Structures are given as C-alpha cells and as structure tokens.
Amino acid sequence: KLRNKIIYSITFFRSLFLLMSISCIVYSAQPTVEEAAIKWISQSQDRANFDSTSIDFHPSELLDIIAMGGHSLSENIKNELIELGFDFSGAIVTRGRPIIDDEQFVDSGIFRFHYTLSGNDAVLPEDDDGNGVPDYVDLMVQSFDDIAVIDFELQNYTVPPKDDWYTNQNDGGSYHYDVYIFNLEWGYYGWVQAEEYAQNFSELTRGDNENSDDLEEQNAVISYMGMRNNYFDFPGIASNIIPVTSAHEFFHAIQYGYDAFEEGWIKEASAVWMEEVHYDHINDCYQYLIEFFNYPDRGPNYDVNRGYGSYIFMSYMVDNHFNINFMKSFWENSITHNSYDGSYSIPTLKQTINQIDATAFDPPFIDRFENITNDFLIANALITNDDMYDSIYHYDEVANDNWPITEPIYEEEIVSLQSEPILLSNKLLGTLGAHYFKVNVSDSSLQNISIELLPYYPEEGNLYLTIINDASIQTTAMEADEQVVDITNTNEVRFIVSAFTYDLLDLLYAVRIVPNSTSSADQLAIESDNASPRSYSLSENYPNPFNPSTTFSYFTPEEGHVVIDIFNINGQRVKTYSSGNKISGKRSIQWNGKDEKGLKLESGIYLYTMNIEGRVVDTKKMLLIK
Numbered sequence: 001k002l003r004n005k006i007i008y009s010i011t012f013f014r015s016l017f018l019l020m021s022i023s024c025i026v027y028s029a030q031p032t033v034e035e036a037a038i039k040w041i042s043q044s045q046d047r048a049n050f051d052s053t054s055i056d057f058h059p060s061e062l063l064d065i066i067a068m069g070g071h072s073l074s075e076n077i078k079n080e081l082i083e084l085g086f087d088f089s090g091a092i093v094t095r096g097r098p099i100i101d102d103e104q105f106v107d108s109g110i111f112r113f114h115y116t117l118s119g120n121d122a123v124l125p126e127d128d129d130g131n132g133v134p135d136y137v138d139l140m141v142q143s144f145d146d147i148a149v150i151d152f153e154l155q156n157y158t159v160p161p162k163d164d165w166y167t168n169q170n171d172g173g174s175y176h177y178d179v180y181i182f183n184l185e186w187g188y189y190g191w192v193q194a195e196e197y198a199q200n201f202s203e204l205t206r207g208d209n210e211n212s213d214d215l216e217e218q219n220a221v222i223s224y225m226g227m228r229n230n231y232f233d234f235p236g237i238a239s240n241i242i243p244v245t246s247a248h249e250f251f252h253a254i255q256y257g258y259d260a261f262e263e264g265w266i267k268e269a270s271a272v273w274m275e276e277v278h279y280d281h282i283n284d285c286y287q288y289l290i291e292f293f294n295y296p297d298r299g300p301n302y303d304v305n306r307g308y309g310s311y312i313f314m315s316y317m318v319d320n321h322f323n324i325n326f327m328k329s330f331w332e333n334s335i336t337h338n339s340y341d342g343s344y345s346i347p348t349l350k351q352t353i354n355q356i357d358a359t360a361f362d363p364p365f366i367d368r369f370e371n372i373t374n375d376f377l378i379a380n381a382l383i384t385n386d387d388m389y390d391s392i393y394h395y396d397e398v399a400n401d402n403w404p405i406t407e408p409i410y411e412e413e414i415v416s417l418q419s420e421p422i423l424l425s426n427k428l429l430g431t432l433g434a435h436y437f438k439v440n441v442s443d444s445s446l447q448n449i450s451i452e453l454l455p456y457y458p459e460e461g462n463l464y465l466t467i468i469n470d471a472s473i474q475t476t477a478m479e480a481d482e483q484v485v486d487i488t489n490t491n492e493v494r495f496i497v498s499a500f501t502y503d504l505l506d507l508l509y510a511v512r513i514v515p516n517s518t519s520s521a522d523q524l525a526i527e528s529d530n531a532s533p534r535s536y537s538l539s540e541n542y543p544n545p546f547n548p549s550t551t552f553s554y555f556t557p558e559e560g561h562v563v564i565d566i567f568n569i570n571g572q573r574v575k576t577y578s579s580g581n582k583i584s585g586k587r588s589i590q591w592n593g594k595d596e597k598g599l600k601l602e603s604g605i606y607l608y609t610m611n612i613e614g615r616v617v618d619t620k621k622m623l624l625i626k
Helices: 016-022 033-045 059-072 075-083 135-154 238-259 264-279 286-294 311-321 326-334 345-356 368-382
Strands: 104-108 111-115 177-182 190-197 221-228 412-414 422-430 434-440 448-455 462-469 472-477 483-486 492-500 506-515 550-556 560-568 573-582 585-591 604-612 615-624
Touching: 033 059, 033 075, 059 075, 059 190, 059 264, 104 135, 111 135, 135 177, 135 238, 135 264, 190 238, 221 238, 238 264, 238 326, 264 311, 264 326, 264 345, 286 311, 311 326, 311 368, 326 345, 345 368, 368 434, 368 462, 368 492, 422 434, 422 492, 448 462, 448 492, 462 483, 462 506, 492 506, 550 560, 550 604, 550 615, 560 585, 573 585
Parallel strands: 111 177, 177 221, 412 434
Antiparallel strands: 104 111, 190 221, 422 506, 434 492, 448 483, 448 506, 462 472, 462 492, 550 585, 560 573, 560 604, 604 615
C-alpha cells in the first residue's frame, strides 16, 4: 500500500496541442491500460530519479488494469513489459512471479512465505528466538496469522482460490497463498498480482472459487502478493508497517476471490477499512482523510485514488447504520453482476443496503441508499460525536487527538447577510458529493431566512437541501418549497446541497437566500434567465471509459454556431458534429465510437473540443475500450 500523500489534480486544457502532448502523463480518474503500462515502465526504469511523494497511483491498481486489458497494448509497450517480467501468454496478463536467488520458504496456515538471506532481496538475518526463521519473516508470519483469524474465523470471508492445479506454471510449490518477500519497486509497500482465473482447467468451473460452498463466482481470480524485504526508507517502524500493509493487501486477495473486476475505488476503500478492523490503534489511514474532505463535491466513487479516503464511507455505513458483516455481504453480492462488462459498485451497495435494511426510507429520499449517503454527507458537515446531534451523524474517532479534520471545506461562507436576496448561481456538483455553505445571521434585524434550491435541469437527477440550525437538521427535495429558518436565537446557519445522478457526472443548480422572508414560494422563485448558466460549457462524457457509445452535453447562453470535433490521440479529426445556428440552451450528443465514414474506431484516448464561431472554448478527454 502506498502511504505517501496521494496528490489529486484536475487540469483544464484550453489547447488541443497541449493536451495531446501530455495526455499520457496527466493524472485522470482511472489510468487507461496504456497509461498504466507507461507509468509502470517509467517508474521501474528510472529509479534514480524516483520521487515517492509524487506518486498518484497504487501499484495494485496498475497491475489490475494491465492484467485485465494488457492484451490491447501495442507491441512496443508489450515488449517493454516483457523485459520487466510480464507474461502475455494467458487470458490475464501477469508480471511473472518473483525469481528469488537461494529462495527459502516457511508455511503457516494457508500462507507460504518466500524469502532469501542473500543478494538484493535478502531480509535481515537476525533470529533472536533461534527458530531458524529470521525475525523479520517471523513478524510477517505472525501478522498474516492474526489477519486470518479475523478474516476467516470471525468474519467468515471465503479463502482465495488455490493455485495447486497448475501443471506448467510456477505455482509457488503448493496450494498455499504465496507471499514473496523481496526488494520491491521503489515506493511500494506491497502489491497483489492477479494471475489466473480460479479453476480455469474447465469452462464449466472457470472463475468459480472452489472454497465457497454456496456461491458461484464468475470472475474469481487467483493471485499472489509481494511484500518488501525491508522498510528502511519508509516513515514509521516495521512493527506497524507490516501488519497494516498485510491487512490491506491480503484483503485485495480476498476481493479477487469474489470479483476481480469490481471497481477500483471500492477495492481500495474496503481494503483501507479492513486495516482499521485489524489495527484500529495504528490509524495510518488518517492521512487519506485530508484529501477526501478537501473535495467534498466529489463522490466516494470519484476515482481509484479517492477510494483510499472513501474508507470513511464504508466505516460510516458499518458503524452508524449496519454492522461489520456489511462489507462481506457487499462482496458476496458483487458476484451477481458481471463487472467485466460494466461498473456495478453503486448498484451492489444499493442491493446490499436493501437486503440488510428493508425498512421504509425517510422522505424525501427516493431510496435507502440516497437516505444513508445524505446522512453520511451531514456527518461530514458536523464532524462530531457531540450528544446534541443524533448518533447516526457521529464519528467516534473524532475524539482521537490525531483526527485531522475539524470542519468541512465550504463552497461559500457568507459573512454578512443584508436585506436583499442573494443568488448563488451556476453551482456544479458531482454525484454523491455535497456543497457546504455557512451563513452569518448575527445581524439583530434578521428574524428568519428562506433558502431555496433551484436545479437547472431537474430531469437529470436528484438534489437535496439540508439545513443545520443548532441541533435541528431538516432535509427537503429540490421540488419542495423553500425552507424558512427561524434565526432569532442563533448566529449561524449551515446548509448542504447533495447530488444524486446515475447517468451523469454532475448536476447544475442555484441557491437563493432571502432574509426576513414573508413571500410565498411562487413569489420567491427566480426568473429562468437568472437561473441559467452564464457561460459556454462542455460536460464530461458519460460513461467514461465507454463501449460502444457515450454521451456528452454542451451549454450555450446565446444563439450561435457550435461545432464539436472529436480527435484521436495523434491529433487527427475523426468526427464532427455541427449544430447550425441553434438557440441557446443545453444540447446532448451521443457518439457511437465511429468515424465520419461509419467505421468503428480503435480503443484508445480521444479528445473532443467545443468550437464557438470557429474558436475553441473547451476540450475534454475520453477513453474508448473494447
């Protein structure tokens, strides 16, 4: 697991040529298979200039992407990976098991630990207890034995599938789960490599984990693990690093035993959550909370890197609404969807919630998932375990001195509310995310304020307004009348706007705040021209990556000629959409991945630009996969 501070960046490209020149190195929501391969190659070949603080990916994530999509890579990149030990001979691309000189091993429970006392891969030879096994390996063995008790005896997860049926591959020498202790690539605490479909000796059993009695998996995958032979150059001490890393990485192996193709964000979120289950006192995971809370407008599933901080979402659901069995139920439900063909993490979360909690959800929410997620977003506004609030909004660990967050990042802080209404317009909010607002209402002339939530495109998703006034918390849907808040005995009002859309990435809205309101909702409603975006905008396409088609939208505040051009990564225009002289407003385009001649295009990165009267005003990037 990487414990450096993961860096998030969103770069807006206004020049097509600039975007083309750096598209292979800029961080995106999930690296393409080509980007993943290039990152792995670059890091492996340039150790001298490697800077662990600049890493924006996790090694298991890259190995996942290469394993599942590596066959689509160009021959040049394949050859470079082959030189680094990758094997393209099977359905899953693997990096080849480590070759350790003078290898020794020790078995314990379901695990086999491979190590050496010689060469670059050597572990420290000290053996204070005289059992013939280096103390460093003993510490790792004990960590995994402790992990197995919780994972298998107490929580009853399915043991990862076995590799002993291989006939002509290096299977580690036994049925055990193999852990290789050696000199990993710089900056890596550990990784897990997918290697082969479970029971792939027959089409009838391919992908089914033989260790599950009553489940029939379709994408269960055999894996093995790499752990470092020392942590000299890493912050912290080995006695803390090894247990936490072991708990995290081995939970990836367990995940692979259910559904290896599940989305990366929830793999990481649940693996970090599992660290806390095993080693709550270490709190290594706190580092991810800062980045997570810094971007409240992004949902927990925004990208794989955000998944580390999204462990707080898993912890919230387990601690505040369900119990520790929730995550196990999620992974059992994951097998009911073929994640090889699409993204099912949110539907699986919904499925799991509905199975466990069949009670009616509270109005105004459309389902229990949105209800609970909104509770989570409220908890992220309060960041408390104060008794004045309902316990469903509490974080018990807030009392920990090392807890890094004290209040949310506010979208707007209104320090002075005068007599005139305030319109907060053109707010763009990511799905499953929230905007937090704070309003100073200490002016003695104020008796109340009304707050109106005004969606620009209500058909695109659900927006909710939650007002926190002292201990009172009230949520209404976007179609409701304004909330009027009595402020005679308070100096501050906080409110939250949350978004839920399952076909788009974000929603656009406005908020109107009216002091000393006496008017009806009809009188308070703002005119449509005031509630519309005031600039040209080009949306992110959805889905992304996509196959075979994707949709993107653009907005024009006035009549004009709009041209959408699509380019391949070499800068060649492959498709053009022209609007003619259309009236202002929002338009959507669906692209089927074909060029002007109707021919299907190859997998890869494509760029699309918005041109207004011949001037490029925005550029986005999308990924076509096959």
